Amino acid sequence: MDAPLWVENAEILDLVHDSIIVRDMGGRVVQWNAAAEALYGWTREEASGRDLHDLLRCGDPALLPAFEARLLAEGTWEGELCRTTRDGAETWIDLRWSLQRDSEGRPTCIVETGRDVTARRAAEEAARLTEYRYRNLFQAMSVAFFEVDFTGVGALLIPLREKGVDLRAHLAAHPDLVREAMRLARVLDVNDKTLSLFGAGSRDEIIGGGVEPFWPDESLAVFGEALVETFEKKPHLITETRLRDLHGGTLDVLFTVSWSPESRRRGILLIGIIDVSDRRRAFEALQRSERRYRSLFNYMPIALWQLESTQMREMFDNLASQGITDLRGWAEDHPEFVEEAQRSLAVTEANEQTLKLFGASDRDTLLALMPSLWVDRGDYAEAAAARLSGAQSYSAEGAIRTVDGRRVEIQFSVAFADPGNPESLNMVGAVDISESKRATAALAQLQSDFAHAARVATLGELTASIAHEVNQPLAAIVTNGEASLRWLTRAEPDVEEVRILTSRMVADARRAADIIARVRAMAAHQAPALASSDANALVEQSLGFLRHELAANGVTVAVDLAPDLPAIRVDRTQIQQVLVNLAINAVQAMTQAGIVRPALALRTAGTDRGGVRIEVEDNGPGVAADCVARLFDSFFTTKPGGLGIGLSLSRSIVEAHGGEIAFADTGGGARFVFTLPGAEAGAPVPRADHTKV
Amino acid sequence: MPGEELEAVVTSERFVSIVEDDSSLREALVGLLRSHGYSARGFANAEDYLAVRDGLCGCVISDISMPGLSGLELSDRLREMGYFVPMIMITARAEPALEQQARDRDIVCLLRKPFAADALMDCVERALAA
Numbered sequence: 001m002d003a004p005l006w007v008e009n010a011e012i013l014d015l016v017h018d019s020i021i022v023r024d025m026g027g028r029v030v031q032w033n034a035a036a037e038a039l040y041g042w043t044r045e046e047a048s049g050r051d052l053h054d055l056l057r058c059g060d061p062a063l064l065p066a067f068e069a070r071l072l073a074e075g076t077w078e079g080e081l082c083r084t085t086r087d088g089a090e091t092w093i094d095l096r097w098s099l100q101r102d103s104e105g106r107p108t109c110i111v112e113t114g115r116d117v118t119a120r121r122a123a124e125e126a127a128r129l130t131e132y133r134y135r136n137l138f139q140a141m142s143v144a145f146f147e148v149d150f151t152g153v154g155a156l157l158i159p160l161r162e163k164g165v166d167l168r169a170h171l172a173a174h175p176d177l178v179r180e181a182m183r184l185a186r187v188l189d190v191n192d193k194t195l196s197l198f199g200a201g202s203r204d205e206i207i208g209g210g211v212e213p214f215w216p217d218e219s220l221a222v223f224g225e226a227l228v229e230t231f232e233k234k235p236h237l238i239t240e241t242r243l244r245d246l247h248g249g250t251l252d253v254l255f256t257v258s259w260s261p262e263s264r265r266r267g268i269l270l271i272g273i274i275d276v277s278d279r280r281r282a283f284e285a286l287q288r289s290e291r292r293y294r295s296l297f298n299y300m301p302i303a304l305w306q307l308e309s310t311q312m313r314e315m316f317d318n319l320a321s322q323g324i325t326d327l328r329g330w331a332e333d334h335p336e337f338v339e340e341a342q343r344s345l346a347v348t349e350a351n352e353q354t355l356k357l358f359g360a361s362d363r364d365t366l367l368a369l370m371p372s373l374w375v376d377r378g379d380y381a382e383a384a385a386a387r388l389s390g391a392q393s394y395s396a397e398g399a400i401r402t403v404d405g406r407r408v409e410i411q412f413s414v415a416f417a418d419p420g421n422p423e424s425l426n427m428v429g430a431v432d433i434s435e436s437k438r439a440t441a442a443l444a445q446l447q448s449d450f451a452h453a454a455r456v457a458t459l460g461e462l463t464a465s466i467a468h469e470v471n472q473p474l475a476a477i478v479t480n481g482e483a484s485l486r487w488l489t490r491a492e493p494d495v496e497e498v499r500i501l502t503s504r505m506v507a508d509a510r511r512a513a514d515i516i517a518r519v520r521a522m523a524a525h526q527a528p529a530l531a532s533s534d535a536n537a538l539v540e541q542s543l544g545f546l547r548h549e550l551a552a553n554g555v556t557v558a559v560d561l562a563p564d565l566p567a568i569r570v571d572r573t574q575i576q577q578v579l580v581n582l583a584i585n586a587v588q589a590m591t592q593a594g595i596v597r598p599a600l601a602l603r604t605a606g607t608d609r610g611g612v613r614i615e616v617e618d619n620g621p622g623v624a625a626d627c628v629a630r631l632f633d634s635f636f637t638t639k640p641g642g643l644g645i646g647l648s649l650s651r652s653i654v655e656a657h658g659g660e661i662a663f664a665d666t667g668g669g670a671r672f673v674f675t676l677p678g679a680e681a682g683a684p685v686p687r688a689d690h691t692k693v
Numbered sequence: 694m695p696g697e698e699l700e701a702v703v704t705s706e707r708f709v710s711i712v713e714d715d716s717s718l719r720e721a722l723v724g725l726l727r728s729h730g731y732s733a734r735g736f737a738n739a740e741d742y743l744a745v746r747d748g749l750c751g752c753v754i755s756d757i758s759m760p761g762l763s764g765l766e767l768s769d770r771l772r773e774m775g776y777f778v779p780m781i782m783i784t785a786r787a788e789p790a791l792e793q794q795a796r797d798r799d800i801v802c803l804l805r806k807p808f809a810a811d812a813l814m815d816c817v818e819r820a821l822a823a
Contacts, residue, residue: 468758468785468806472715475785475806479721482810486728501724508717551714551760552786 041086056083144194144273151267152184171224182212199245303357305350307426359402465548473508528571536561542579569679586618593621610678617671712755739767752820757784779820
C-alpha cells in the first residue's frame with residue numbers, strides 16, 4: 001500500500017491557514033494540522049485515531065451518510081456543517097472533502113479542508129432578517145410604499161445638471177418637465193396599503209406605470225423638490241403635501257423619500273406615504289376649537305385668567321407628606337406659608353375684561369402684578385383648601401386691589417386643573433359686583449324704608465286707639481291734680497290725700513311716657529338691629545298697641561304664653577310689627593263680618609327645633625278658598641282701601657329672620673302661625689337688612 | 694271688688710257712680726268727687742254696675758269705650774229697665790257723631806278726655822239738680 005506523499009511531509013500542512021484533516025476510510029483521523037488544532041481545540045495527538053464525526057459532534061448527524069455517499073460517488077463534496085469544538089462551541093465550517101485513491105483506483109483516505117464561517121453566516125442571517133423585516137414593514141405598516149425606479153428621470157435631468165442648470169429654479173419654472181419626470185419614473189413595487197389608499201383594485205394598476213396620476217398641480221413643487229434633493233444626495237425628505245387617488249379624490253399626506261446609498265446607486269427610491277387627512281381634519285377641528293376658545297376667552301364679558309400652580313401644588317404635596325391635613329388651620333398659623341404659596345402662582349394669560357377689572361393698561365404689567373392683587377389671604381386659603389379637598393371648582397365673593405389702588409368687590413370662580421392631566425389649567429373667572437352690592441344695599445334701604453312706611457301706616461290706623469291710650473293717663477293726671485288742689489285749698493289742707501294723689505299722678509305720667517316711647521319706637525326709622533328677645537314679652541308689648549283697639553271693637557283676647565321659651569334673636573320692632581299686623585287684620589276681618597262675640601287668641605309655644613312658634617287666631621270668617629294661595633302676595637288685599645302689603649311684609653320679615661309663616665283655616669276662623677329660630681339653636685342668624693316685600 | 698269706695702253715710706243727692714275701665718282714671722275721679730265733698734263708687738265696666746243695681750246714686754259718670762257694654766249701651770239698658778238716672782259721658786274718642794248720640798239719650802254732659810275738673814264738677818252739679 002502506498003503511503004500518501006503528504007503524510008510524510010506533515011509539517012508542510014501546518015503552514016496552511018485552512019484546517020486540513022485526513023481521515024481513513026473508516027473515518028479515523030490520520031492527519032490533523034495546526035490550523036485544525038486552532039479551529040477545533042483538539043491537539044494532533046488527541047485527535048489522531050479518533051472517529052472524526054464523533055470527535056466533532058455534527059449538528060445534524062443524520063445528514064452525514066448522504067454526504068459520504070456523494071463523496072464516494074463523485075470524489076468530492078462541498079458544504080457547510082455545524083460542528084462542536086472542544087470547548088463546546090457550535091461552529092459553522094465551510095468544508096471540502098476529496099477522496100484519495102491509490103494507483104489502482106482504490107479509495108485510501110479522505111482529505112478535508114475547512115474554514116470557520118460562523119461570522120459570515122451570522123452576517124447573512126442578519127441580512128436575511130433585515131430583508132424580512134423590511135418586507136414585513138413594507139406590507140404591514142399603515143404606510144403606503146412605492147419602490148420607484150428613477151433611472152429614466154436621471155437620464156432626463158442629469159444632462160441638464162451637467163450643463164450647469166440650477167435644477168431647483170429650472171423645475172420650478174418648467175412644470176411640464178416635472179410632469180415628464182413623473183411619467184418617466186417606474187413603479188417597481190407597492191404594498192397593500194398603497195392599493196387601498198390610492199383606490200387601486202390590483203397591483204397591476206400601479207406597478208410598471210409612472211407616478212404622475214397621483215400628483216395634482218398644486219403639489220408639483222413638492223415633487224420637484226424631491227427630485228432636486230435626490231441629486232443633492234440628501235439622506236431623506238419628509239414633507240406634507242396633497243396627492244390624489246386614482247378616482248380623483250384628494251389626500252393630505254406625509255410624503256417621505258429615502259435613499260439608501262445602495263439603492264441610490266441603482267436609481268431606486270423608496271417613497272412612503274402616510275394619510276394624514278384624518279389627522280389634518282382633527283387638527284383643523286382642534287384649531288377651530290382653539291380659535292373659538294380664544295375668542296370666548298378674550299371677548300367674554302367676564303374677567304378670565306389662567307393660573308399656573310405647579311409650584312404651589314408641590315408645596316401642598318409637601319405639607320400632605322408631612323401629614324398636615326387641616327390646611328385651613330395651618331394657613332392661619334403660618335401666614336408666611338400662604339404668602340409664599342400665593343407668590344408661587346403665576347398668571348399665564350388674562351383676557352381684555354381682566355385688564356379692565358384690574359384697571360391695567362397693558363397685559364404685561366398686569367401679569368407681573370396679578371397674583372398679589374387678585375385675592376386676599378383669606379379667600380386664597382379657602383380656595384386652596386377646597387382644591388385640596390378634591391373639589392373641582394370653588395366660588396366665593398372676595399375683593400381685589402386694582403393696579404391703580406382701588407378696591408373692587410368681586411364674585412369669583414376657580415375651575416381647578418385636573419392633577420391627573422398636565423394639560424389642564426386653573427381657570428379663574430371674576431365679575432365686578434361692586435355695582436350689584438351697591439344696588440343690593442340700596443334695595444335693602446328701600447325695603448327698610450318700606451317696612452317703616454308700613455309701620456307708620458299701621459300706627460295711622462291705630463291713631464284713635466293711641467290717642468285714647470295716651471289720653472287716659474293724661475285725664476287721670478289732670479283729675480288727680482285738680483283733686484289735689486281741692487285738698488290743698490281747704491281751710492285745713494289734707495296733706496295725706498295730696499300725697500296719695502301725687503304718687504298716682506307720677507305713676508300715670510310714667511304710663512303716658514311709656515306709651516309715647518312705644519309709639520315712637522314703632523314710628524322711628526332705625527336700622528334693623530338683632531337682639532336676644534323673649535317671645536312672650538314681644539306678644540305682651542304688641543298687645544299694648546292693641547288693647548284699646550280690641551276694647552273698642554269689643555274683641556275679647558285670650559293670651560296663652562308657654563313658660564320657659566328659648567330666647568330668639570330678632571329685631572323686636574319688626575316682630576312686633578308682624579304681631580300687630582296679624583292682630584289688626586283679625587280685628588278688621590271680625591268687625592267687617594259682624595261677628596257677635598269676636599275673640600282673638602295669641603299663643604306661644606316652643607318648636608322641636610329649639611325655636612318659638614307664635615299663633616294669632618280669630619273666630620272671623622276665615623279666608624275665601626280662592627284667596628288662600630295669594631294671601632302672602634304683595635298688593636293682594638280683600639279689604640276696601642287696603643294696600644295689600646301687611647301679610648307680604650310680615651312674611652318677608654319672618655323669613656328674613658330664618659322663620660316661616662303659614663295660614664290655616666280653623667273651620668271657625670283664621671289662624672296665622674309663624675316660627676322663629678332660637679338664638680342658641682345654631683340657626684343661621686338672619687340678616688335683618690334683607691327684608692323684602 | 695266693685696264699690697270699694699262706698700262712703701259710710703250716703704244720700705242719693707251727694708252720691709255718684711263712676712263706670713270706667715281704666716283703673717287709674719276711675720280712682721282719680723273717685724278722689725276728685727271726694728275732694729268736692731261727694732261720695733263716689735267706681736265700677737270697672739257697665740255689667741258690674743248693672744249687677745249691683747245701685748238705686749242710691751244721684752248720677753252716673755261713664756266712659757263710652759269699654760270692653761263689653763259701652764257707656765251709651767249702658768244708658769239704653771238703664772232706660773229699658775225704667776231707671777232714669779242722669780248720666781255724664783266721658784270719652785277719649787273724637788268722633789263728632791258722639792254728640793248727636795249723646796243728645797238722643799238725654800245725656801247731661803259729654804266730656805272729652807282730658808277734661809278740666811271744673812267742667813266735670815259743673816256737670817255733676819247740673820245732673821244732681823236735674
